[in-house]
Amino acid sequence: MINKRGDGRGLTELRPMMAKVGIIPNADGSAMFAFGDTVAIAAVYGPKQLHPQHMQNPSTGILRCVYDLLSFSVYDRKRPGPSRRSQEISKVTEWALSPVLDLKGFPNQVVDVQIYIIQADAGTRTAGINAASMALAHAGLPMKDLICSVACGKLDKEVVVDLDKHEEDFKEGEGATDFPLAKFATSDEFTLMQLDGKIPPERVKEVIVAATEACKEIYEVQKKALKEVVNE
Amino acid sequence: MTMESTNLTINTLKKMFKEGKRFDGRKLDNFREIMVSYDVSNKAEGSARVKVGKTEVIAGVKLAPGTPYPDSLDKGNLMVSGDLLPLASPRFEAGPPGFTAIELPRLLDRAIRESHMIELDKLVIKEGEKVWTVIIDVYPLNDDGNLIDVACLAAVAALKKAKIPELDENGIIDYEKKSEKPLPLAEGILPTSISFFKLGDSIILDPTREEEEACEARITFGVSNWNGQRMINSCQKSKAATFSSEEIESMMKMLPGKFDDVNEKLKKFL
Amino acid sequence: MENEINQVNEEETEVLSSAKKRRIVIPGEIIVTGEDYLPSDGTRRVGKDILAERFGLAEEAGRVIRILPITGAFVPRRGNTVIGRIVDITFHGWLVDIDSATSGFLPIEESPRFISKNEMDQFLAIGDVVAAKIMGVKAKGIDLTMRSKGLGKLESGFTFKVSPNRVPRVIGKEGSMINLIKEKTGCSISVGQNGWIWIRGENIDAEIKARRAIEFVTEKVHIDGLTDKMEEMLNDK
Numbered sequence: 001m002i003n004k005r006g007d008g009r010g011l012t013e014l015r016p017m018m019a020k021v022g023i024i025p026n027a028d029g030s031a032m033f034a035f036g037d038t039v040a041i042a043a044v045y046g047p048k049q050l051h052p053q054h055m056q057n058p059s060t061g062i063l064r065c066v067y068d069l070l071s072f073s074v075y076d077r078k079r080p081g082p083s084r085r086s087q088e089i090s091k092v093t094e095w096a097l098s099p100v101l102d103l104k105g106f107p108n109q110v111v112d113v114q115i116y117i118i119q120a121d122a123g124t125r126t127a128g129i130n131a132a133s134m135a136l137a138h139a140g141l142p143m144k145d146l147i148c149s150v151a152c153g154k155l156d157k158e159v160v161v162d163l164d165k166h167e168e169d170f171k172e173g174e175g176a177t178d179f180p181l182a183k184f185a186t187s188d189e190f191t192l193m194q195l196d197g198k199i200p201p202e203r204v205k206e207v208i209v210a211a212t213e214a215c216k217e218i219y220e221v222q223k224k225a226l227k228e229v230v231n232e
Numbered sequence: 233m234t235m236e237s238t239n240l241t242i243n244t245l246k247k248m249f250k251e252g253k254r255f256d257g258r259k260l261d262n263f264r265e266i267m268v269s270y271d272v273s274n275k276a277e278g279s280a281r282v283k284v285g286k287t288e289v290i291a292g293v294k295l296a297p298g299t300p301y302p303d304s305l306d307k308g309n310l311m312v313s314g315d316l317l318p319l320a321s322p323r324f325e326a327g328p329p330g331f332t333a334i335e336l337p338r339l340l341d342r343a344i345r346e347s348h349m350i351e352l353d354k355l356v357i358k359e360g361e362k363v364w365t366v367i368i369d370v371y372p373l374n375d376d377g378n379l380i381d382v383a384c385l386a387a388v389a390a391l392k393k394a395k396i397p398e399l400d401e402n403g404i405i406d407y408e409k410k411s412e413k414p415l416p417l418a419e420g421i422l423p424t425s426i427s428f429f430k431l432g433d434s435i436i437l438d439p440t441r442e443e444e445e446a447c448e449a450r451i452t453f454g455v456s457n458w459n460g461q462r463m464i465n466s467c468q469k470s471k472a473a474t475f476s477s478e479e480i481e482s483m484m485k486m487l488p489g490k491f492d493d494v495n496e497k498l499k500k501f502l
Numbered sequence: 503m504e505n506e507i508n509q510v511n512e513e514e515t516e517v518l519s520s521a522k523k524r525r526i527v528i529p530g531e532i533i534v535t536g537e538d539y540l541p542s543d544g545t546r547r548v549g550k551d552i553l554a555e556r557f558g559l560a561e562e563a564g565r566v567i568r569i570l571p572i573t574g575a576f577v578p579r580r581g582n583t584v585i586g587r588i589v590d591i592t593f594h595g596w597l598v599d600i601d602s603a604t605s606g607f608l609p610i611e612e613s614p615r616f617i618s619k620n621e622m623d624q625f626l627a628i629g630d631v632v633a634a635k636i637m638g639v640k641a642k643g644i645d646l647t648m649r650s651k652g653l654g655k656l657e658s659g660f661t662f663k664v665s666p667n668r669v670p671r672v673i674g675k676e677g678s679m680i681n682l683i684k685e686k687t688g689c690s691i692s693v694g695q696n697g698w699i700w701i702r703g704e705n706i707d708a709e710i711k712a713r714r715a716i717e718f719v720t721e722k723v724h725i726d727g728l729t730d731k732m733e734e735m736l737n738d739k
Binding site: 235236237238239240241243244245247248251253255257442 | 586587599600601629631656658659660661662663698700706707709710713714
């Protein structure tokens with residue numbers, strides 16, 4: 001039975017978060033989001049012309065996401081260029097964000113979202129989604145809500161929130177289960193759901209509840225960062 | 233901003249430079265304010281962030297044990313890499329690197345390598361078999377002109393803070409141990425990139441992106457010290473317009489002062 | 503011939519008056535609750551609540567709730583005046599880059615005076631800069647006209663960009679800010695709602711002064727006392 005985690009956090013305690021909006025002047029929207037030592041930056045360019053033409057959709061604009069790790073964000077240097085893992089995360093990130101966007105007013109156009117991880121300590125895709133969500137809002141795009149994302153999970157039998165790198169390697173009992181989720185900030189709609197580990201179906205509800213609670217805290221951090229950009 | 237500068241603006245810049253004037257009030261040969269900070273990534277062996285005006289570049293140094301090159305069995309390896317991430321500018325596209333993305337790390341590589349700032353002969357783990365490979369990665373985060381010079385500052389600042397990791401008994405890096413062993417660097421050598429840009433008959437330094445896009449030619453010099461003397465270690469002329477021998481001579485006259493100036497500004501942060 | 507556009511729509515002048523209740527809101531946030539309110543630009547009604555549909559300044563003007571954008575790319579609207587660059591000449595008109603997601607098209611019939619098909623490139627060549635008005639916004643492109651006062655080709659001077667959301671304060675209430683800058687620098691200035699600005703002055707110093715004044719206005723976040731600060735700044739040097 002674990003009551004406290006390696007870094008002293010409670011089971012449903014998030015790492016200290018940091019967020020800042022408007023960090024890249026050239027972009028239409030930009031933001032940074034950190035869960036503890038995991039730092040993600042996101043930039044949005046668009047809506048703009050989509051090339052090549054055959055990718056254009058005449059009835060709506062499209063969202064295009066790129067996620068990648070910077071070479072020095074991890075201990076074992078990552079070679080430049082998107083890996084299979086990055087490509088997969090890019091796609092699920094796009095699916096995580098597009099439900100809140102209303103791009104019907106931008107036919108044949110594209111909104112490009114770039115997410116880069118500057119320092120990786122687990123939860124990178126969730127930090128990336130949180131940053132991208134703020135950057136999309138900052139870019140003035142029509143959105144129904146913000147998206148909040150957190151890597152929930154399970155350590156042996158305990159449901160936990162915001163796994164860090166050490167916890168991903170947890171081996172006792174049922175081991176570590178990584179369960180990243182993303183949802184609309186103010187409604188019960190989940191847009192990202194992935195899982196890696198062992199969890200009986202009856203316990204999924206606990207994770208969903210824990211994620212929903214954690215997302216409320218994340219939303220407050222995102223909201224504050226967006227409102228503060230005007231004061232600079 | 234995706235629309236390119238208009239010809240009207242380019243003509244106005246030409247006239248302004250002729251009168252020694254710039255929109256931000258600087259003299260033609262002044263650099264913008266330089267700001268350096270560190271600890272961009274705690275997974276890197278050294279890292280730095282440099283802002284010159286609104287141009288921002290981050291650099292990280294990674295070390296890994298590797299095999300030496302056959303023609304330098306008694307030396308460590310150096311590699312300079314990087315990418316012009318599309319997020320830094322509306323001009324950068326995703327996909328295979330364009331020329332600028334290829335050129336930038338190569339220019340930095342030559343400037344740093346030829347300066348012998350890194351004492352590669354002190355990076356041998358087992359002679360002929362195992363050496364340290366130093367990899368510098370630079371990433372512009374916001375392009376407001378003069379990326380090469382700014383990227384060089386970031387790379388050098390990151391190198392100055394870099395530490396050699398501890399190896400465990402199997403020769404594998406133990407990242408949990410925080411090393412205090414600094415990367416062996418030659419005393420007093422700070423390779424500096426100084427790029428001269430030409431528009432019409434005027435030569436300027438440290439352009440904003442608007443100014444850089446109007447310029448017709450560029451020469452980038454890698455400069456450092458050797459035996460107490462300032463030395464040019466590398467050079468590359470880019471873009472189609474030409475330089476006269478008089479212009480080259482006037483750049484040679486400006487270079488030592490500029491090198492000292494930029495070095496002084498960087499040293500405040502070292 | 504002075505080709506100056508300083509048009510500002512009435513609703514934009516109102517960005518500057520602080521008489522109405524305003525606060526920053528994020529997408530999905532509830533602005534007000536009540537059946538009496540009317541959702542306008544950037545808002546929608548969900549049950550009893552009026553929700554923000556984008557990031558910006560929520561404004562309550564009587565019962566009407568709307569969002570004034572403070573960030574984001576230029577969204578072209580009919581009636582906007584813009585500054586653009588000729589990028590191509592076709593059989594029917596000119597293709598104009600107005601720095602928006604879709605390109606602009608200026609039909610030959612919309613020139614300020616009659617232009618025959620043979621003199622098209624003499625009138626406007628590729629690379630020329632124009633001030634034009636948006637007649638219509640379609641999925642394929644934006645239709646432009648130059649048949650209005652203050653529109654046409656811009657000669658000499660230079661262009662630069664500011665954030666389109668700051669254009670109303672560059673112009674000022676009833677043009678007060680832009681007129682102040684013009685007066686103090688002696689420059690001709692055209693302000694496009696797409697954020698592109700054209701300046702032409704008697705000399706380089708006047709042009710630099712005018713640009714720096716405009717950039718000062720756009721970079722300051724709080725606009726109280728801005729006009730006084732500008733007067734001060736323009737009276738120096």
